Amino acid sequence: MIIRKALLEDSEAITELLMLASGKVMYKFMGEKDYLKAVGFLHYFVQNTGNQYSFQNCYVAVDNGEIVGAMLVYDGAKLQELRKPVLEYIHQHFDRNMHVEKETQAGEYYIDSLAVFPTQQGKGIASKLLQFLIQVKSEHGDATLGLLVDRTNPRAKKLYLKLGFKLVGEKELLGISLEHLQLKLSSSKL
Numbered sequence: 001m002i003i004r005k006a007l008l009e010d011s012e013a014i015t016e017l018l019m020l021a022s023g024k025v026m027y028k029f030m031g032e033k034d035y036l037k038a039v040g041f042l043h044y045f046v047q048n049t050g051n052q053y054s055f056q057n058c059y060v061a062v063d064n065g066e067i068v069g070a071m072l073v074y075d076g077a078k079l080q081e082l083r084k085p086v087l088e089y090i091h092q093h094f095d096r097n098m099h100v101e102k103e104t105q106a107g108e109y110y111i112d113s114l115a116v117f118p119t120q121q122g123k124g125i126a127s128k129l130l131q132f133l134i135q136v137k138s139e140h141g142d143a144t145l146g147l148l149v150d151r152t153n154p155r156a157k158k159l160y161l162k163l164g165f166k167l168v169g170e171k172e173l174l175g176i177s178l179e180h181l182q183l184k185l186s187s188s189k190l
Contacts, residue, residue: 001125003132006058006070011047013067014058018042021072021113024150028174029086030094041093045086052082052112059132061116061125069116069125073133076104076146101173108146108182109137114156126156130163134185143185148178157181 006014019026019039026038045053052074061069074082079102090096104110111133116125137143148171149157157179161167165181172178 001061001063001068001128003059003061003129006055006060008047008055010058010060010067010070011043011055014055014060014070015039015043015046017067017070017115017117018046018053018072018113020118021115024176025174028176029090029096029098031096041089044089048085050082051085052079053086054082057082057112059129061129063120063125068120068123069114069129071114071129071133072112073109074112076108076110077106079104079110101171103148103171103173103178104146108144109133111145111147114147127159127163130159134163134183138185145183145185147181148173149181151177151179 016039019042023038026042027033030037030041042053045051046055048054049056053072057072057074059071059073060067083100087098087100090098103112111130114126114129133145137145145165147160147165149160160181163183165183167179168182169180170178171180
């Protein structure tokens with residue numbers, strides 16, 4: 001298995017994976033629970049640049065030439081800039097003006113989404129994606145990784161805690177109760 005930066009041609013697989021991880025949020029953005037519409041909405045952003053869901057912000061895990069997992073990561077300081085085109089699109093296409101809470105902040109590399117195809121789960125792929133990111137960010141100096149985990153997903157929380165993430169607070173995102181976890185990295189740990 002290899003882990004690499006995503007390419008434009010990975011957009012379809014990334015969209016499917018991000019829907020697994022963030023489908024609830026996509027439905028809240030649109031104001032309706034229509035899977036095909038949500039996939040179309042998300043795919044539009046995955047295949048474009050300059051937004052929080054862009055393929056440019058993704059790493060993919062590839063096994064035997066097939067994408068099996070994806071991780072969406074960006075600098076928390078850029079959240080507003082990356083979210084702006086998404087909110088504008090929602091306003092134009094769904095006639096909705098939304099206030100969306102800040103899920104991250106400056107000083108944190110935010111793991112927006114992490115997903116593995118159901119047929120590939122249980123093989124340590126999510127763990128490998130996270131370990132890859134930890135290694136990459138550690139090599140560039142001190143950094144903080146952050147993520148939100150749904151209270152209804154104890155398996156994911158267990159994985160994050162096992163990798164060294166610590167609970168630092170709670171957040172609400174579009175009515176979803178989440179726990180905020182962080183991992184402080186230091187290049188001196190290498």
